Amino acid sequence: MSGKKRLMTIKDIALQTGLSKGTVDRVLHNRGEVSKQSYEKVMRYIEESGYTPNVHASLLASGQSHRIAALLPNHEPGSFWELFQNGLDKAEENLHGLGLSILRFGYDQYDIDSFRAACDELLASAPDGVVTAPLFLNDTTVLARRLQEAGIPYVYIDSKLEDDGYMAYFGTARYQSGYLCGYLLADDRPVNQAVIVRIRRDKNRLSDPTVTRRAGFMDFMLEYAPDCRISNLFIDPNDPEDIRKELEAFFDAHPDVRHIAMFNSRIHLIVDFIERRGLQDQCRIIGFDNLASNVEALKRGTVTRLIAQRPAEQVVMAIQTLSDKILFKKDPVHRDHYLPMDILTRYNVDYY
Amino acid sequence: MSGKKRLMTIKDIALQTGLSKGTVDRVLHNRGEVSKQSYEKVMRYIEESGYTPNVHASLLASGQSHRIAALLPNHEPGSFWELFQNGLDKAEENLHGLGLSILRFGYDQYDIDSFRAACDELLASAPDGVVTAPLFLNDTTVLARRLQEAGIPYVYIDSKLEDDGYMAYFGTARYQSGYLCGYLLADDRPVNQAVIVRIRRDKNRLSDPTVTRRAGFMDFMLEYAPDCRISNLFIDPNDPEDIRKELEAFFDAHPDVRHIAMFNSRIHLIVDFIERRGLQDQCRIIGFDNLASNVEALKRGTVTRLIAQRPAEQVVMAIQTLSDKILFKKDPVHRDHYLPMDILTRYNVDYY
């Protein structure tokens, strides 16, 4: 087994072109200090021969260990952001032995000062690459600018800013995911009434993914169920009593509503009420994201569908992209990567 | 940027233990020819210090190029097996420069002799790892035994044999995918009649994925729509005229059937008929696999849902697993990997 098929090396190229290894290396890395003539001779030969550099030798010789910084909100157990941390753990495995490590920077997503402090720490650590999810729009823009100035590549996940300096983005298409939500809720059956449950809060400066999703949802409904009356109901996520009261009042006033959607990851908040009121078998309920509590409700049959956006995969791919850049100088082919919106039912969720 | 954090090397170990690099290496690789005393001194120091070998140096020094053999049916364009070839292409990119290459062995899935010939070729090439999808059950078992004897690790994709020697399996849960198909077809609405369209053919010795899927489907229906009359309709995939005739006869005899399922990748075969007869807006049609022709029909709205099984990802993960084993001696944590069954609708299919 294991053939010893000797592949071409820069030494071969040097020999064939009558130049030295050093010059070939300069060409390969666009380091300049090479005559146009030599440059072209080498390039031509490389293309003809299909030479590929030996990654192991390259990495060994340059012998550096690199670090990727991950800037994400602190996560309570079972929350949306924990799904991303799982991705970080997974990515870290892949990096093992490749001379790459991950530095994690956390902050309180409701405290902009903690975010700023984390940014400062991050920059002070002088990483070779950064992955982050833009939550504080303005301050992330500031961070982006500082990273650009330092020549540090950065990748957005979950959502992106249009700052033109990011190397890549991994996330889902939000408008489309709202549209899909409409389809899953209302396609193929008459729907006269529906309710969108929303979070009542002051969202000072925070990016809100649900706005775009709601737009997609409304457009679907406008087209396919134009006569459907769509209500909006606001709840306080941190006050179970408020949730109960609001839902109760709503369903007392609208006893015929059987279609419910929520555009954030908190569909689990209403599950308790639905089950207490015995509505679970009559309602079609669509939510987002495979948090443990959401998945439980899906498997019980209370939640009808979850639309999930592969948070861990977003992180893994972001880190992969950064390590390709850092180690192999490979740029991503595309900049924006819209990952699949997975439709989860009680019968396929176990395989995700 | 880029820290030069020097990690520990075997040289350090040699210095600290008062031995030489050579002896340390012998210990690290259990090559024997080392006194018990030295062996233990080294082992102890390694554990204390948490030394990790530098993979790049190791691979560079041993300087071998390895090969992974892929044994898959030849693929007509647009067919199920072509999706796997895409995975091979993708995997090959990742291997580039890692000293790993892929050898492809094809065969005619309806000609067992061509399969046997391919097996012989494969073994003659003495690869370092093998990935294959078991179609000819008996002969794949033979291959598996020969690979075991040769000490060559092999990975199954798409389906697996219970031969106890395979290193890993990547595929979907078939029974569950059939059950899911039933759910997508019949949940949440009354269904009195349904038809399963099947392929009429002689399946000599071939593994048939649809058997298990059908079982899952029937179990779902038995539980949730016990009164539904389920017909089976057989068509010849290579004879469009036969398809038209059979479908026509069926729908003339059962004009009220509005629910259709197919458990292989050929749902596209019936699309033409459905559209000609103008049934597309009245039928709920579920098929498997994201072949281009299936996806087109999904996007037009004729096919309602596709259940897809990530064929390319199966291949990529299989190759990844093999290369981890071959290059880094890493064994997979799990043996069997059931990949998600993706539910594709016209509104999320573009993101897959």
Added chain:
DNA sequence: GTGAAAGCGCTAACAT
């Protein structure tokens, strides 16, 4: 049983 030394393919510093 152990040590010394050459060399894997590449990088980078230093000559020229």
Added chain:
DNA sequence: ATGTTAGCGCTTTCAC
């Protein structure tokens, strides 16, 4: 602008 050279950490041969 180009060539030379000394490693990077490990494997492997060969001598002792």
